Amino acid sequence: MASAVSADKRLDQVVRLIAGNMVSEVCSVYVARGGEVLELFATEGLKKEAIHKTRLRFREGLVGEIAATGAPLNLSNAQSHPKFVYRPETGEEIYHSLLGVPILRGGRVVGVLVVQNRTQRHYSDDEAEALQTVAMVIAELVSSNELVRPDEVTAATLERAATPSFEVMALAEGIAIGRAVFHEPIVEILEHVAQDSGVERDRLVTAFAALHQQIDNLMAAEDMKSGEHREILDVYKMFASDVGWRQRILEAVDSGLTAEAAVERVQVENRARLQSTPDPYLRERLSDLDDLSNRLIRHLMGRADTSASENLPDDFILLARSMGPADLLEYDRSKLRGVILQEGSHTSHVTIVARALGIPLVGQAGGIIERVASGEQLIIDGDEGWIYLSPSAEIIQSYQETLVARTERFARYTALRNEPAVTLDGVEIELYMNAGLAIDLPHLESTGAKGIGLFRTEFQFMVGAQMPRLETQIEHYSEVLDAAGDRPVVFRTLDIGGDKPVAFMVPEDEENPALGWRAIRVALDRPALLRYQLRALIQAATGRAISIMFPMITELAEFKAARAIVDKELERRRKLGLEGPASIRIGTMIEVPALAWHLEPLLKHVDFVSIGSNDLLQFFFAADRGNAKVSGRYDVLSPAALSFLHHIISTCDRHNVPVTFCGELAGKTLEAMALVGLGLRRLSISPAGIGPVKTMVRSLKLAPLEAYLKDLMPLGERSVRSRLMAFAHDHGVIL
Template sequence: MSAAAAARQILNQLHEVMASRLHPQGKLDRVVEIIGETLHSEVCSIYLLREGMLELFATRGLEQEAVHVTRLAIGEGLTGIIAERIETLNLAEAAAHPDFAYRPETGEDKFHSFAGVPIVYRERAVGTLCVQHSDPRRYEDVEIEALQTVAMVLSELIAHAGLVDEEAGTLGEAATGPLTVQGLTLVKGIAGGHAVYHQPRVHIDQVVADDIEAERQRVYRAFDKMRDQIDVMASQAEFGVGGEHDDILQTYKMFAYDEGWSRRINEAIDSGLTAEAAIERVQQRTRMRMREIDDPLLADRMHDLEDLSNRLLRIVSGQLGTAATQGLKRDTILIARNLGPAELLEYDRRRLKGVVLEEGSLTAHVVIVARAMGVPVLGRVRGLRGVVTEGDEVLLDADKGVAHFRPVQQTVDIFRERFALSRQRQAAYAEMRDIEPFTRDGTRIQVMMNAGLRDDIANLALVGADGIGLFRTEFQFLVSATMPARERQTRLYRDVLDAAGDRPVIFRTVDIGGDKAVPYLDSAQSEFDENPAMGWRALRLALEREGLLKAQARALLEASAGKSLYVMFPMVSEPWEFDAAKAVFDRQLAYLKSQKKLLPEAIRYGAMLEVPALAETLDILLPKISFLSVGTNDLTQFLFAADRANPKLAERYDWLSPAILRFLARVTQATAGSGVDLGICGEMGGRRLEALALLGLGFRRFSITPVAVGPIKELVRKVDLSQITAIMKQLLSSPTASLRSELQAWAEAQGIDTD
């Protein structure tokens, strides 16, 4: 008898039993008899999770007195191992297994062979189905296949028949305990919420098929639709040519057209399962195989198949869309294989507290947007589908690179203390909203904020920033599948200026290319960028693609009609690059004048100092600009030849090292008396101890993340500029490897909190 025939024979009888009026215990007693008889097995037993223990609920062949008496912990004995690892065991001699645990009350000493499969409900083991025989033999593959199929159906029938005590709560809640996973910090922060999958799990309502041929046709249609989708994806420009996208799509196509995969699903349908249940059955087998794979490349391929299986399951069930379309109901930690920036922006920002990605990199577009949104992100966390269920409590500590699922009370208490302290601090900083940041000796410091999304402008009034010191115009380009039309750009810039009111907005022209590659701007030079951050990007790309800069210049000029316009060019390496970029704006301004268009009442041009070479020609550049902003993130990696996308180097070089501070001191000296407004952009200015050093070096304008505005304003009011200037001069004259400890000690002596 084939596996499908054996399973179908059992399923037909199980369906009748579960539809009968027998009480739950009677149903289970009948189920073990049916399975044992069909498979000619002397023993068939069902263990179900109850109060955190696997309890013998029904048996054929073991002592009946052991029913509801024999209990095993998850991980204890062969039954516990099956549930813990969610894997199948097939042993010719059970007692020889190192985890064998003998229970004398069962009378199982005369049985040698043992096979067991997990009963999985919504991705968690809620029990085990076991068979035993007196002869020492391994069970045939056909028998194991039949057991696995029956166990899957049994899990649904158990759930619908209420065969688990109310005390156990929802099936599976106790099946997996606390779980802590390590990942790669992509965006720092801590957050708490409940797990929600970006691609929601399809819940299968019907497991046993009424019409096998109808189910087969449903799968055929779903395969056709899925293959069409993959072919369309492969042909779309947004996926580019070559590179990792092409590798992923080629793997998808390989699996989508794999006859072995479709054959296994068909065999599962032959056993009597619905299309959805058949796909899930094969997917369960894939997950079990994934746990046994040590080869990283092969494991990645199996993850691709898992991803494709989910796609096929959504198509066949008609349950399409992401969690964003369904709406978040409570505070959420989103789990996804990967996300695009536009997909992230679809979520309710009031409910989205954090993101955990199976993949993800420090330079991914979604990370850039998440950082701007203030949403912590943890990446490189694999295999959560099988161990995390929607609704699980999650504590995300992206600062330390960990996520706690179903945390123990001690972990919850620690997080509550951290959240409470954070709220207290934020409440204190909120009181600074309407207070101007003057130093103790009466100097007004400009504390501005960074932005990049239309919604960010609301933070201006919320945190009391002096304006927007950096509006990242590239965000609109990153979340678009095609080049944003000039009209769209104009609308965005006008909305931002209107929302900002009288507060200045410094627009940085588009910084794309390199590590912010967009698919619709395929540059021949990009393929040679071994280090994209130092490659064909930002102003370099914009000057080559003059049409791009020309459209943005027109959009900014038209949007600023009757107002002041601040334009900042990124990654200027030499003064002639600034001249070339400004010339593009001058030509567009002349054109608008000729068309009698309303013009900005004033235009001020500036540059970002990120490339160290520019510091050597400031005497040439300064007479041409109104303001200069030092971009500390890129500047630091260029100074130290340390790629910030490399996690091994991300924390290697200290912002308070003499090299970076002496460089910045030279910049402030070079700009002194020039009339050029000097500012700082980037994370360095948003950290209190680093901001203290920057004040001592002569910086008087900060553009930082919105959440840092309050802390920096509060810091400014405690500082005497003459004192901090003197101490910085002293520390830099005879420095140690890092000035952090000395500056920290000085601040504490002055009563300045720099945490």
């Protein structure tokens, strides 16, 4: 690297040295160019004519996957991987095993270093670490710009060679491939000044009636009669029936505007007012009001239908600036594959409905929609947040194989539905599911989950403009318990505040909402709110078993205060002579590190605990999991995190208090394997994770893993992820 020869020659020498020392038949370096394009810059073993000709987009092929994730990839049979892409000019079809590592500079991927062999071999941890060390050295050369020659490859050439891709916000998970369809044709208002205000008022009254009838027809559909869909449409109908909205439009007509122009003027006024409000819930309702205004204008102009009424392709992806939930529900869901929104957020009504229906959705697409032509083929990656425009055949094939693999895996998981999650050495791992919507409940049967380990109750409070009435809450909780039957259900009390606003409370202006007034802090400061919810839960559980846990508990005193409210409600019910639950268990989430170091006294007062990994680990690492700049600065499979979790698990075991792990972490097979090795015997995960985790458990022999983890936890490494992957490979564990 310090020699005086050109950068290209130095890189050639480096790949030859690596191939020779690692006994690898191939060593290649790909360098990131503009627009997230990876270009082959040097190789030992592949065809030399492929240098500067072979290019891959980030996420295209195995090399693109390494670049996109910033994580190493160690495969004994690379060609069987769903992301494998064959480039005929390289001659790499004869090579099977692959070890690739990202070339990182300042936390950013600037290239990829790869070695390959003809035989199916699994590279050792030492080899992987050595390659990562070499990649750090190569990063200096790559970042020096000595390798980049502007006259060598023009930007236009790169653009032609690459599929345009855009990173967006992933709102509802899944992958979709289809043709672009624009949700709403542009309706241009040509006449603004009315000739006769009386006629315009009559037109407006007729259009309002047609709008209400359209919404009633949607609500009358068989699959809209219950659940969160219905509650969202109830709120939507309430907006449509708002007397103030209607009156302002009529006043605009009386001022001399046409009916269409009057609706547009009030729409602009609403948008200006709501965009400036500090209330996030009201800002989220802007898309609902926009949708209603646009629908009303189309009724007035005799163009009431959106693209939903047209003869649409069998596989289409819907594009819109914004949408209301009613709009989405109008489309034929047997043909609709995904949705791209120019706006959109995690808490908007259309996002919630899309998640419930399993429709991939991405948002915050900026100016991307303007670049798309009607009928153009698109790919949505709702898992990672990517859009591909007119993707290449290789990218389409890669995603199609991923979809096929998902379908095949799902069939295998379904076959295991009634089989227990028992390790090869006879240890049972209880798998529960997380839920929060009525539409989640059928997954109890389809996945074979042992029960609901976490039911998030806040959603019912977030979708309405007012706090749900007691009867509504009772009905909702009864529906959950009915669906569960004999299976246990753990209800988490309201976890609102922070990033979960509700309309009936004025939001707090906080610099750090995650550490602010939220969850149990709100409930204890507003005890009537918690008491109201507990009353509903206790009544819904009449004659049945129920478990209740509190979120965001920081100290024993908070738990005692919350439990005292439960006791008051139980005593009230006894005094009224009413039957109570057959049994009731009270527990807490461990989401704050302070509580983890105060477990001894806590465990004397709780019936169970649940580890809430999402919050607990972001506080543990002092890194906001929602901030892309810092969320990747730690690995949950670090010795520090594993030791911390082991402390909690072992302390609970010593006191014979059941402990469950709740959170996204437990739904990933490698992470779940580590948790089981730490001593966890109960995991509560998303329904989609139950099949993969059960498959992993049934292929695992627990005793060797437990011994292996004891040796890993004292290590001073940033992560033991690669070591755990090697363990799984060596012991035949299916990840």
